[in-house]
Amino acid sequence: xxxxxxxxxxxxxxxxxxxxxxxxxxxxxxxxxxxxxxxxxxxxxxxxxxxxxxxxxxxxxxxxxxxxxxxxxxxxxxxxxxxxxxxxxxxxxxxxxxxxxxxxxxxxxxxxxxxxxxxxxxxxxxxxxxxxxxxxxxxxxxxxxxxxxxxxxxxxxxxxxxxxxxxxxxxxxxxxxxxxxxxxxxxxxxxxxxxxxxxxxxxxxxxxxxxxxxxxxxxxxxxxxxxxxxxxxxxxxxxxxxxxxxxxxxxxxxxxxxxxxxxxxxxxxxxxxxxxxxxxxxxxxxxxxxxxxxxxxxxxxxxxxxxxxxxxxxxxxxxxxxxxxxxxxxxxxxxxxxxxxxxxxxxxxxxxxxxxxxxxxxxxxxxxxxxxxxxxxxxxxxxxxxxxxxxxxxxxxxxxxxxxxxxxxxxxxxxxxxxxxxxxxxxxxxxxxxxxxxxxxxxxxxxxxxx
Ligand code: PLP
Numbered sequence: 132x133x134x135x136x137x138x139x140x141x142x143x144x145x146x147x148x149x150x151x152x153x154x155x156x157x158x159x160x161x162x163x164x165x166x167x168x169x170x171x172x173x174x175x176x177x178x179x180x181x182x183x184x185x186x187x188x189x190x191x192x193x194x195x196x197x198x199x200x201x202x203x204x205x206x207x208x209x210x211x212x213x214x215x216x217x218x219x220x221x222x223x224x225x226x227x228x229x230x231x232x233x234x235x236x237x238x239x240x241x242x243x244x245x246x247x248x249x250x251x252x253x254x255x256x257x258x259x260x261x262x263x264x265x266x267x268x269x270x271x272x273x274x275x276x277x278x279x280x281x282x283x284x285x286x287x288x289x290x291x292x293x294x295x296x297x298x299x300x301x302x303x304x305x306x307x308x309x310x311x312x313x314x315x316x317x318x319x320x321x322x323x324x325x326x327x328x329x330x331x332x333x334x335x336x337x338x339x340x341x342x343x344x345x346x347x348x349x350x351x352x353x354x355x356x357x358x359x360x361x362x363x364x365x366x367x368x369x370x371x372x373x374x375x376x377x378x379x380x381x382x383x384x385x386x387x388x389x390x391x392x393x394x395x396x397x398x399x400x401x402x403x404x405x406x407x408x409x410x411x412x413x414x415x416x417x418x419x420x421x422x423x424x425x426x427x428x429x430x431x432x433x434x435x436x437x438x439x440x441x442x443x444x445x446x447x448x449x450x451x452x453x454x455x456x457x458x459x460x461x462x463x464x465x466x467x468x469x470x471x472x473x474x475x476x477x478x479x480x481x482x483x484x485x486x487x488x489x490x491x492x493x494x495x496x497x498x499x500x501x502x503x504x505x506x507x508x509x510x511x512x513x514x515x516x517x518x519x520x521x522x523x524x525x526x527x528x529x530x531x532x533x534x535x536x537x538x539x540x541x542x543x544x545x546x547x548x549x550x551x552x553x554x555x556x557x558x559x560x561x562x563x564x565x566x567x568x569x570x571x572x573x574x575x576x577x578x579x580x581x582x
Contacts, residue, residue: 167180189557189558196561198425375410389412400560492506515536539580
């Protein structure tokens with residue numbers, strides 16, 4: 132069994148270089164260096180093919196909320212595979228895992244959100260949202276309300292639709308994106324873009340860009356605004372407190388739909404079930420994935436408000452994926468939600484581990500390389516700077532300092548990610564206070580080695 136009795140690391144790396152194209156990776160540069168081969172994991176700890184133990188500060192890709200190695204999920208998958216490994220919900224049928232998961236999500240979501248459309252992950256759920264918004268407005272007799280406004284440096288996925296909604300210019304460059312009908316406003320990143328403004332004034336200014344953009348396009352042409360409650364992949368950008376209330380006021384004023392992309396923020400990451408609750412907004416649609424199954428199996432979806440569902444239900448929505456509501460994925464997600472709920476993981480994050488992490492994380496701002504240190508629940512970032520008094524950036528190409536720091540972290544057996552010159556973490560929600568101490572000690576050691 133090659134998966135159990137694998138050859139030495141160098142041989143695995145050579146196989147990887149020969150056959151495997153990695154996402155978001157310069158393949159030849161990686162092959163020259165050799166990727167780390169991850170072989171197993173338990174709790175917050177990864178093990179590699181050399182037997183090294185690494186603390187996973189990123190919960191995989193922000194997704195392993197309950198931590199690694201929970202046999203209950205494997206057992207739920209095995210049970211469901213034996214009972215009914217696959218069936219669709221397209222043509223006059225349904226099945227128990229899909230309907231039970233939809234019901235559970237309706238219980239967890241805000242009171243006015245009770246209907247779920249399933250996808251295989253976050254990107255294709257956001258593709259669903261584009262068609263859903265446009266179908267909604269067409270059914271309401273306003274088909275010209277096609278435009279969806281998003282934010283520069285947002286991440287909404289990698290499909291043509293998801294990458295179009297996202298504001299990552301490097302992604303737009305590959306594939307002639309965005310598709311028509313997507314517009315952008317600036318992100319609420321005070322550290323990098325706030326200039327001389329106070330964070331409060333800057334938050335208002337950035338939110339009011341939404342109103343200006345709506346007026347510029349024409350309110351009768353705008354269908355929705357999409358945003359992550361806390362921007363994740365853009366660098367854990369925590370907006371000033373003035374930002375979200377103003378956004379909420381504007382979307383209400385113009386009657387446009389608010390899509391909260393909860394792919395990272397959902398399922399406890401911010402200390403509540405959904406990031407929308409943490410930042411105090413009332414979305415019409417929520418994109419979900421990642422923590423829904425703690426990454427054990429691919430699944431995503433859109434939870435929609437009763438008002439949106441009522442309109443959609445009046446027509447045939449010509450959209451769906453073979454794996455929409457996959458029974459095995461739904462069974463695993465249900466078991467994952469049971470663990471999150473019955474073990475009180477979300478409450479524990481809000482009341483115990485997130486406050487503990489906050490204290491330690493914010494103390495990193497003492498370090499000479501660290502500018503702002505931001506944190507919401509179990510997602511956090513630090514901005515690297517050569518001069519915190521002026522919020523200066525490093526002279527080398529943007530991102531170089533981040534890469535150096537990330538590589539030091541890697542060498543010190545902690546996974547932290549760099550986004551430009553921000554370092555970010557998003558550990559499993561199951562992390563303990565003792566493990567937080569280890570994480571912070573390794574992060575600080577890595578920063579010291581960069582100084
Ligand atoms: N939306 C957000 C906010 C994300 O962070 C991601 C992935 O990181 C996605 C959508 C895309 O999800 P997936 O990679 O499951 O397609």
